[in-house]
Amino acid sequence: MPTPGPAVEIQQDEILTGEAVALDVQPVGYFLRAVGVLIDMVAGVALFLLLAAAASWAAGRNVLGGDLTSVFTIVVLVLVTVVIPTAVETATRGRSLGKLVIGARIVRTDGGAAGFRQAFIRALVGVFELWFTLGAVAGIVGAFTPRAERLGDLLAGTYSERTRTPKLPPEPPGVPPVLAGWAAVADVGRLPDRLARRIAQFVRQARDLEPAARTRTAMSLAAETRTFVAPVPAVDPETFLLGVVAVRRERELRALRGEDERAAALTAGVDVAPRGFPVR
Structure with missing residues (x-):
């Protein structure tokens, strides 16, 4: 009897693809989505008034009879x-005008693009929950659904996904040239994770600090770091911290790549031994 595989836990902001891969998604928040719906409704009212004005002009010129005017409305x-x-x-x-403004689009609950069926159901239900109730039903339903889904979304199997993602942080600096030789022999493995995170945060935010605060923080962190690093290079505190962060990051990245290579080799059926030990 085959052993069942591990259960896959899907979080609120994840979708599960057909290959059982959980993807992280960013649904649009309640208030931002309300702004998008309001923009679409204002655009709809403006379009209706424009067409109504055209109908009034046609009726004034006897282009449309009384019965035809009602039908046209x-x-x-x-x-x-x-x-x-x-x-x-x-x-x-x-996409719509409101969604373009807020940076969103309607997608299916499985992450796929919405089609005619989903758009038609949303628009048809929207006549009741948006136009007849002035958005009251959509607002109430959206307040109690995980992804701010309105009634039309629940019936169509859709939700509003964010399309504007934050910019990626700048690439971290490498080892300063003056510390190239030191980086090859430096021992930073004893550095506590908590202190390492503080140093990395300082390196990311150093440019935004005032010169006095920047120098004072660098000196304080360097004094704490010297206890866990050997040898200690004869450079200024900030350069020392830059070197420590870069060396630690490169070695952790190298270790992760090594683990991936060993996992891939084991999956392929190749015997892999730890570095320094022969494979028997």
Whole structure:
């Protein structure tokens, strides 16, 4: 009897692909999404008024009769509330004017792009929860759903995903040239993780500190670090800290790559021994 595999725990902000891979996603927050919906509704009202003005002009010139004017009004309402939102979201893969402004798009709950069916269900339900109730139903439902989903999202199986992600932090500096020789023989393995995190944080934020505070912090951290590093190079405190962070990062990265290589070799059925020991 085969042994069942480990259970996969899916967090609130994760989706599970068909290959059972959990992907981290960033749903749009409640208030930001409300802004996007408000922009779409204002755009819809503006479009309706524009078309209504065109109908009034046509009625004034006897282009449309009384019965045709009523029919034209109903057609405009259907266009503004259902047809145009469905067409826009289908053509743009879940985008609209409001979503473009807030940096979002509508996607399926499995992470795939939304299509015509999802857009049509959302627009049709939106007639009730957005237009007939002025967004009250959408606001109440969104406040009690994990990803600020409105009723149309729940029925269509969609949610609003963030498309604007924060910028990646700048690449950390390498070993200063003056410490190139020292980095080859430096022992930084005894450095406590808590102190290492403080040093790394200082290196990232050093440029934003005032010169006096920058110098004072570098001297304090360097005094703590010298106890755990050997040999101690004869450089200024900030250069010393830059070298320690760079050496520690490079060695940890090398260790992680080594673990990946050994795991890949074991998966391929190749015997792998720790460095320095022959494979028997």
